[in-house]
Amino acid sequence: MVLVGRDGVRRWIGAETHVALIRHFGPHDDEKRLPIFPLLLSDTRADALPAFLNLFQAHEWTGIDPLPTELLNQISGRISVTSVTARIEGCPYVGLAAYTPKQAHLFFGRQKETLHALSYFNGRRGGPPVRWLQIEGNSGSGKSSLMNAGLLPLIGEGLLWRRTGFECWIRIGPMMPGVHPVDMLAEHLARAFSGPHRQEEMADIRHRLESSDDRALAEWLRGRKSPDNDTAFLLALDQFEELFTFAEEEQRRRFDRPLCGSGRP
Numbered sequence: 001m002v003l004v005g006r007d008g009v010r011r012w013i014g015a016e017t018h019v020a021l022i023r024h025f026g027p028h029d030d031e032k033r034l035p036i037f038p039l040l041l042s043d044t045r046a047d048a049l050p051a052f053l054n055l056f057q058a059h060e061w062t063g064i065d066p067l068p069t070e071l072l073n074q075i076s077g078r079i080s081v082t083s084v085t086a087r088i089e090g091c092p093y094v095g096l097a098a099y100t101p102k103q104a105h106l107f108f109g110r111q112k113e114t115l116h117a118l119s120y121f122n123g124r125r126g127g128p129p130v131r132w133l134q135i136e137g138n139s140g141s142g143k144s145s146l147m148n149a150g151l152l153p154l155i156g157e158g159l160l161w162r163r164t165g166f167e168c169w170i171r172i173g174p175m176m177p178g179v180h181p182v183d184m185l186a187e188h189l190a191r192a193f194s195g196p197h198r199q200e201e202m203a204d205i206r207h208r209l210e211s212s213d214d215r216a217l218a219e220w221l222r223g224r225k226s227p228d229n230d231t232a233f234l235l236a237l238d239q240f241e242e243l244f245t246f247a248e249e250e251q252r253r254r255f256d257r258p259l260c261g262s263g264r265p
């Protein structure tokens with residue numbers, strides 16, 4: 001059972017929910033699935049439920065009244081019931097295009113893969129931090145959609161907190177490297193941090209990316225962290241292979257260097 005208060009699902013509950021979701025969506029055999037029952041306390045609204053947890057029917061509970069009989073029956077029968085509250089407006093099919101992060105509510109059937117992929121960002125004590133996830137597969141197998149509508153929204157909801165120590169993630173991209181990956185990176189960085197002085201910001205980033213100091217980008221990003229050091233940055237590249245197929249050699253080198261030499265931004 002996941003008890004959800006008005007602040008929604010965060011930090012420890014989020015970490016435990018992640019484990020529970022893996023145990024629900026992981027097994028092939030329905031018998032082995034962990035049943036999940038979200039319980040909304042007091043004034044909590046169902047839209048406080050994060051992705052994937054909102055696929056289960058939620059019950060409201062005051063904490064004083066007895067639990068609804070329907071829920072007790074579901075618990076004793078270990079029956080997870082799918083939510084029927086999600087309303088989809090318009091056509092739910094996105095056609096030949098990949099799903100975008102804003103279409104996460106239309107993206108189904110990849111829960112297991114999404115949770116699995118996030119598990120790679122492990123926080124194993126003593127081991128080197130995993131900072132890189134590469135998704136490979138045949139053309140049309142759903143790589144872009146998995147990243148856009150699966151991983152990115154969950155990371156945005158703070159799901160990586162327990163694994164990485166960072167709850168707040170600033171997303172840069174998804175960006176296509178193209179012929180001029182450094183210019184694209186500058187543009188997407190400016191977009192991610194767009195303030196009132198976007199043009200000046202972009203000139204500043206470009207200057208840093210052109211600098212021979214490989215740590216210039218990391219320094220610039222460090223200045224954009226929250227004071228409590230709870231912020232991490234995520235660069236989403238799609239398609240990565242453009243760095244090898246399209247990118248100009250000099251731009252590729254300049255793109256690669258600051259990322260490799262950035263330490264732990």
Ligand SMILES: Nc1ncnc2c1ncn2[C@@H]1O[C@H](COP(=O)(O)OP(=O)(O)O)[C@@H](O)[C@H]1O
Pocket residue numbers: 094095096097098099107108109110137138139140141142143144145146
């Ligand atoms: N979970 C899904 N359910 C339904 N259609 C999907 C799903 N994932 C991807 N698609 C569709 O499959 C096609 C290929 O997806 P895409 O993410 O572009 O793959 P790739 O990046 O591997 O080439 C697109 O038409 C996309 O809308």
Ligand SMILES: [Mg+2]
Pocket residue numbers: 098143144145238239
């Ligand atoms: Mg793709």
